Amino acid sequence: MSIQVAVNGYGTIGKRVADAVTEQPDMELVGVAKTSPNHEAELAVENGYPLYAAVEERIELFEEAGIDLAGQVDELVETADVVVDACPSGIGAENKDLYEAHDTPALYQGGEDADLVDVSFNARGNYEAATGADHVRVVSCNTTGLSRLLAPLEEEYGVEKARVTLVRRGGDPAQSGRGPINDILPNPVTLPSHHGPDVNTIFPELDIDTLGLKVPATLMHTHSVNVTLAEQPDADAVVDLLDEQDRTFLVPPEYGIDGAGKLKEFAMDRDRPRADIWENCIWEESVTVEGDDLYLFQAIHQESDVVPENVDAIRAVLGTADAAESIARTNEAMGVGF
Ligand code: NAD
Secondary structure, eight states: OOEEEEEEOOSHHHHHHHHHHHTOTTEEEEEEEESSOSHHHHHHHHTTOOEEESSGGGHHHHHHTTOOOOEEHHHHHHHOSEEEEOOSTTHHHHHHHHHHHTTOOEEEOTTSOGGGSSEEEOHHHHGGGGTTOSEEEEOOHHHHHHHHHHHHHHHHTOEEEEEEEEEEESSOTTOTTOOOSSOOEESSSSSSOTHHHHHTTTOTTOOEEEEEEEESOOSOEEEEEEEEESSOOOHHHHHHHHHTSTTEEEEOGGGOOOSHHHHHHHHHHTTOGGGOOOSEEEEGGGOEEETTEEEEEEEEOTTTTTHHHHHHHHHHHHTSSOHHHHHHHHHHHHTOOO
8 A cells, every 4th residue: 555645734845745745656645734725725626635724723714715625634644654744944843742642753844953853864865764763854955955965975085074155045936025135144144054063963973064145036045065075086076976866967067057047947948847956956067176175066946855855754764665766766756857
């Protein structure tokens, strides 16, 4: 029987994870839970996803909007083999008791604290660590992007020290209240930003310093990366290594892609759902080696790079596939890789 998956929180991440789950041959989406009867609730119904009320007091809002509910979230959690919590930061922590009451393993997102869970997760970094865990956190978009990059570098050359400046989008395109709208903010102004310690939840021994900025952009994050390696590779060998990874896209110089705008245009031209880019986009021309130091730029699509990771985390928790099998199956079903 296929894995019965519930999604609690059907927003930016939740709706993408729900779609990705329906594409997996070994999984069935048993339902999604929402708080409000907005256009995304309509979409869930149109997609044939059983829709559950996340909050009992709001059931009548769905009735008034003429949207049929399949039940309440606790029924959904009871039915599922695993629940993906994609609620706003901090709400996942509030939902933990619900998942425990039904003895249903839960996956949380990067907005939750690392100490909420038994293990933080990245498929390329520490897949096996999640096997049998009850509470797993799929790390944030930025930590996912850094983990995918640093894992092969550590394995192939050894990482002496990573220094990363993260130029972060102010908000997602639909987050009209976010900013800045005309500024460049050191954010946080203190060092390190939380990203380095977050990478250490996946690679505890890795020496990494991170600095964060926020800018008036919505499309993607950009990382300026410097990694001091234990061995001195040539840049071509690094390009080959990164190119052969499962969730990287080495942006070819001849494509004329100079930033996030053209990357998103590229994704739309390739018929990606919601113009999503699940891969780390690493500019091939930027890969430079000076002595022991590797430099490069990569762009990360914040709304979607964690989606295949959530799918893998489902199999990891239940122990139904090893890392290589799961990553291959997820990528094949979703069409990851340009
Ligand atoms: P979102 O606001 O787009 O979606 C969250 C959804 O959960 C909304 O539809 C909201 O109505 C719903 N919700 C609120 N309270 C709820 C409750 N009690 N029960 C069920 N649903 C409830 O948020 P998002 O961007 O999808 O973020 C979700 C999580 O993913 C956060 O932890 C965030 O940090 C993380 N994350 C977000 C991004 C990103 O760029 N958007 C990237 C990676 C990780």
